[in-house]
Amino acid sequence: MNNSNEVVLLYNFDVEKLNKIKFVLIRMGIKIKMITKEYYLQSIGYLVGIKGFEKSDEIYIEEGFQEEMLVMKGFSSSRIDELLKLLKKNGVQRIPLKAIITEYNQSWNSIELYKELKEEHEQMTGNS
Numbered sequence: 001m002n003n004s005n006e007v008v009l010l011y012n013f014d015v016e017k018l019n020k021i022k023f024v025l026i027r028m029g030i031k032i033k034m035i036t037k038e039y040y041l042q043s044i045g046y047l048v049g050i051k052g053f054e055k056s057d058e059i060y061i062e063e064g065f066q067e068e069m070l071v072m073k074g075f076s077s078s079r080i081d082e083l084l085k086l087l088k089k090n091g092v093q094r095i096p097l098k099a100i101i102t103e104y105n106q107s108w109n110s111i112e113l114y115k116e117l118k119e120e121h122e123q124m125t126g127n128s
């Protein structure tokens with residue numbers, strides 16, 4: 001089932017892993033957006049095309065973050081399960097930083113979301 005509302009933002013994947021992820025997303029009919037660091041100050045809502053979120057004139061020029069991050073919009077829980085199962089089946093190694101866009105985080109920028117996910121991941125795994 002293709003839900004045209006589904007979008008995935010992808011950050012910092014190497015070419016091999018990225019190709020495997022794209023293969024799965026394209027087969028599932030999910031829109032893919034590659035996010036480079038110049039866009040890190042844009043709101044997540046803008047990046048996924050939510051009405052009411054405007055483009056910022058700010059361009060991120062700092063170092064940014066190197067970790068892989070996958071951000072999903074418009075997914076039902078069954079579609080998330082399907083995506084994760086297909087990624088695993090297609091040999092995509094675990095992606096520790098994953099998020100679903102919510103009303104709470106859609107106004108954040110990529111740096112803010114990254115910091116929150118990293119903190120949550122460290123709390124859950126005990127790694128810092």
